[in-house]
Amino acid sequence: MKEKLLTYKDKITSYWAEKTETHKRFFVIGLIGFIIFISLLVFFTTRTTFVPLYSNLSVQETGQIKATLDSRGVSSKVSDNGTTIMVPEPIVDNLKVELAAEGIPNSGNIDYTSIQDQMGFGMTDNEFKVIERAAIQTELENLISSIDGIQNANVMITLPEDSVWLNTEKQSATAAIILNVAPGYSLDENRVRALYHLVSRSVPNLPIENIGISDQMFNSYFYEDENSSSVLAAFEQQRKIQKDIELDITQSLQQMLGTIVGRDKVLVSVTTDIDFTQENRMEQLVTPVNEETIEGIVVSVERVEEAYSGSGTNVGGIAGTGDEIPNYEGVDGAGESEWERTEERINTEVNRVNREIVESPYQIRDIGIQVMVEPPEGMEQLPIQQINDIEQILATVVRTSLPTVGEEEMSDAMISERIFVSSQPFQGKLVFEEVPNMAVPTWLYVAGTIVLIVIIALILLLLKGRKKEEVVEEEEKLISYDIEELLDEDISEHETKRRQLEKMAKEKPEDFSKLLRTWLSED
Numbered sequence: 001m002k003e004k005l006l007t008y009k010d011k012i013t014s015y016w017a018e019k020t021e022t023h024k025r026f027f028v029i030g031l032i033g034f035i036i037f038i039s040l041l042v043f044f045t046t047r048t049t050f051v052p053l054y055s056n057l058s059v060q061e062t063g064q065i066k067a068t069l070d071s072r073g074v075s076s077k078v079s080d081n082g083t084t085i086m087v088p089e090p091i092v093d094n095l096k097v098e099l100a101a102e103g104i105p106n107s108g109n110i111d112y113t114s115i116q117d118q119m120g121f122g123m124t125d126n127e128f129k130v131i132e133r134a135a136i137q138t139e140l141e142n143l144i145s146s147i148d149g150i151q152n153a154n155v156m157i158t159l160p161e162d163s164v165w166l167n168t169e170k171q172s173a174t175a176a177i178i179l180n181v182a183p184g185y186s187l188d189e190n191r192v193r194a195l196y197h198l199v200s201r202s203v204p205n206l207p208i209e210n211i212g213i214s215d216q217m218f219n220s221y222f223y224e225d226e227n228s229s230s231v232l233a234a235f236e237q238q239r240k241i242q243k244d245i246e247l248d249i250t251q252s253l254q255q256m257l258g259t260i261v262g263r264d265k266v267l268v269s270v271t272t273d274i275d276f277t278q279e280n281r282m283e284q285l286v287t288p289v290n291e292e293t294i295e296g297i298v299v300s301v302e303r304v305e306e307a308y309s310g311s312g313t314n315v316g317g318i319a320g321t322g323d324e325i326p327n328y329e330g331v332d333g334a335g336e337s338e339w340e341r342t343e344e345r346i347n348t349e350v351n352r353v354n355r356e357i358v359e360s361p362y363q364i365r366d367i368g369i370q371v372m373v374e375p376p377e378g379m380e381q382l383p384i385q386q387i388n389d390i391e392q393i394l395a396t397v398v399r400t401s402l403p404t405v406g407e408e409e410m411s412d413a414m415i416s417e418r419i420f421v422s423s424q425p426f427q428g429k430l431v432f433e434e435v436p437n438m439a440v441p442t443w444l445y446v447a448g449t450i451v452l453i454v455i456i457a458l459i460l461l462l463l464k465g466r467k468k469e470e471v472v473e474e475e476e477k478l479i480s481y482d483i484e485e486l487l488d489e490d491i492s493e494h495e496t497k498r499r500q501l502e503k504m505a506k507e508k509p510e511d512f513s514k515l516l517r518t519w520l521s522e523d
Helices: 002-018 021-046 059-072 089-101 112-118 125-145 189-202 226-261 384-401 412-416 442-479 483-487 493-507 509-522
Strands: 050-054 077-079 084-088 150-158 174-181 211-215 266-275 279-287 297-311 336-349 351-359 363-373 419-423
Touching: 050 059, 050 089, 059 084, 059 089, 084 089, 125 150, 125 174, 125 189, 174 189, 189 211, 226 266, 226 363, 226 384, 363 384, 384 412, 384 419, 493 509
Parallel strands: 174 211, 363 419
Antiparallel strands: 050 084, 077 084, 150 174, 266 363, 279 351, 297 336
16 A cells, blocks of 8 residues: 555656646646635635624614524624624524514514503503503604604603693693604705604694704704795795896896907996786776777667658647646647657677786896996096997897886986996906916927937837847757757767757647747848
């Protein structure tokens, strides 16, 4: 047995000695890589991955769950300062179901299931009220904790006691809440308002003003009415609209006047009065068709003409006769008589207009434009003609921006009251120093180009010399191939080189071809 081992050892030693340094290096690297691969494979296949079973627990709950898992022989870890317990990943789902069936974790909080369990004939009213209040607090804590950004909450409720007297004023409940807000979260007004409404609707006779909410950093959250916030939002919106209108007119005038007198020689200020009221009205108008004669369209005409002639009493009777006037002797109505009656009925139609008008808000009610212009150097103010041109431009802007007063357009006097143009030097204008242009001389570019060419030439020469040295070393290495085996034989130098080349061509044809290419390149 020992001889076999020595034989195997000699074979391995001789095999290792025959290998070149490159083969030995590759073999060692491959062996080390194989060992590392096997080690990593064993590590990852046998490693136990722990995942959270429960998080955000109290210390008591963590201790209870830890004791239960230890009694079952389940390995576990505690992290996050005792608030998270971790178990192996393959059994986490089964453990959640089994522990939930046993009522674990049991934090000692009282919910509505506790009331059902403890209901009986021996429970007094005071005990029921205490359990009911604790159940309400627990349910509120669960509801608040379910909101994104709130890890947990503590709720304390004070319920009023019922009075036996009918005329006693009914008292209100109170609530104090402490929130544990997650890091990086902030409660905006909508969330705070939702919390107040949630607590107020969950507890009987609990007004919003009797609720106090704060976080773990003692930051208080107050209730803000939606109406007040909406009014503030409307004000901010109206203010933004007014600023946008003023900015639009200012930029247009600044650009227009800047092309005339210079960008930095004009300053424009615009102030507006915006009407934000929105009016809805219904108009029912009746107008004549012909406004000049105030007449309508004739729809129908009816004419009635009557005439009578003859003797005797008129059909219409004799005026002054009869019993209407006492002590007046009547006159006989006999004799010749004639009478006529003409009646004309004309029906006309007029224009009937029904208008439902909705006037849009954001109408410019009044505007004021102030322009300051700096005169050119050597002048105290701009020429009068140029000032008049600027005033004409501003008057056009005012006339097109404002609505007409009644049925008449605005007069020139009304427009001139709303514009102001002043021409005077600007004393507070910022003056920036001109930075001199640091131009690079031409000779510096030429010198840099020459230096760069010299550096590139040196690099090429260095690479060429290094390549030549490598060729010489490779040639010497190939010529000295297995020369030790040929030194023992008594042959000439020419024969030695020939045998050496023949052996190289048989065993290593690639090295032999490299040698031939080297010789051919030298020739």
